[in-house]
Amino acid sequence: MPTADLVITGARVRTLDPERPHASAVAVRDGLIAAVGEEADVRDWRGTGTEVVDLAGASLVPGLVDCHSHPVWGLEMATGLDLSSVRDLDGLRAALNTAERTDGWVVGYGLDHNAFEGRPIDRALIEDVLGDAPAFLRLYDGHSALVTGAALTAAGVTGPRTFAQRSYLATDADGRLTGHLVEHAAMDLVGMVVPRASHAERRARLVELLSAMAATGLTGAHVMDLGDLDLVDTVARETVLPLRLRFAPWCMPGADKEALDELVALQERAGRHWRVGGVKFFMDGTVEGGTAWLEHPDCHGQGTDAFWPDPAAYGEAVRHLHRAGVRTATHAIGDAAVRHVLDTVESLGPDARLVHRVEHLESVPDDTVARFAPLGVIASMQPPHTGYTRADRSDEWSRRLGEERASRAWRLRDLRDAGAVVALGSDWPIAHFDARAVLATARAPRGAASARAGLTGLQALEGCTSHAALAAGETSAAGRIAVGFRADLTALGVDPVDAGGDEVAEAPVRLTVTGGHVVHREV
Helix, strand or coil, X not given: CCCCCEEEECCEEECCCCCCCEECEEEEECCEEEEEECHHHHXXXXXXXXXXXXXXXXXXXXXXXXXXXXXXXXXXXXCCEECCCCCCHHHHHHHHHCCCCECCEEEEEEECHHHHCCCCCCHHHCHHHHCCXXXXXXXCCCCEEEECHHHHHHCCCCCCCCCCCCCEEEECCCCCEEEEEEXXXXXXXXXXXXXXXXXXXXXXXXXXXXXXXXXXXXXXXXXXXXCCHHHHHHHHHHCCCCCEEEECCECCCCCCHHHHHHHHHHCCCEECCEEECCEEEECCCCCCCCCCCCCCCCCCCCCXXXXXXXXXXXXXXXXXXXXXXXXXXXXXXXXXXXXXXXXXXXXXXHHHCCCEEEEECCECXXXXXXXXXXXXXXXXXXXXXXXXCCCCCCCHHHHHXXXXXXXXXXXXXXXXXXCCCEEECCCCCCCCCCHHHHHHHHHCCCCCCCHHHCCCHHHHHHHCCHHHHHHHXXXXXXXCCCCCCECCEEEECCCCCCCCHHHHHCCCEEEEEECCEEEEECX
């Protein structure tokens, strides 16, 4: 009989396998699960080279997966001064006044829209504390930034531009550029001249980041961008990637047949613990930025345009990829954007079930919630985003939407109760990557989200395991602890199903195993 590379005993195993829901021991060989059962069932798998781990009563579950993350591109997004703790304009000015310069620049990220306290986002609010320094400050949503006049000058930007996608350089009543860059194309104009870390620095940061993610119990991430595949492959060849990464490159407005065929060809790229799998679209932007596509305008009269100026062209691109067997994920936050994605998937026919997904869907009406399960469209949601809203709805997100739309925020439970697949993630660096926080917040969403939006402990766990596997089309290989499945495993000091949400959020991570490799162990 062959021997195992790893044997885990003394565990309270939640397999999520209906054939055997519970066990106490698991054996792993060649990156796959070789045996599941009691200690007697794995005894014969032990050999002289077998590593044996006694979990002493800890809970073992299928490896946790972040279904929406940016661990490679996010290294650039989360660069410089962390502004996530800034709560008001005085706090922002104080932080910038003492900020370190990088090649003369002030670079920051994570700035909450609420810090402007309802004021228009304008460089005039901060330039006097920065002197002549160019500055590039990303807003928390990743879809907008505030830059100074010196930064605009460095990028050669002197006036408004037109773009193939919904994106713009904000101006005031006099036509002056305010420095508020809205959506990716506008941000890229200045972002391309911002100082960038070296390859060696980015490699070190990637290894550090993935290790930190594994320390929260994560064994995988659905990466919603292409990132730097050469960097990822280099690291994967030199060491074991702590997380299994599945990349979805972007398809932007204006993509022709050649560009779509290139996206199809990219699906063949893969390495150890990473692969390209799917394509990411944007149907809108964000509520706070005024670019979420809404059925009715927000309180500033914005939000009535799709990210694709021609929404029908989006549908044609999805159909092209669907015919080629490529899965898609579409960023859709507003009610009109979500509806358009559902209409598009419905037009594909019954073979589109559990192939395509919607990312975010922050506010949707009842009739839209009811369509997900019949169409087989996967809802990919990020519970930590609720932390950017307030229970009294005084936050920018709620104010822009108004009472009715804000009252239907992050309908996690409604979607599950309606039979939909709900995959959960963090959207790092928009929110922290801690998998335990995702599980806990899914059970008790914050701010404007209703208490009834929370999932059960089991539903939350499924959102990062079995439903994550459904979202990736990997149900024959992942999402359960069963013989022949990938040996991606997470051990927590508490049972993530029965323990309270607060306990889960603080639970010790005893062990993280990815592809049979122990990538984190509590000392």
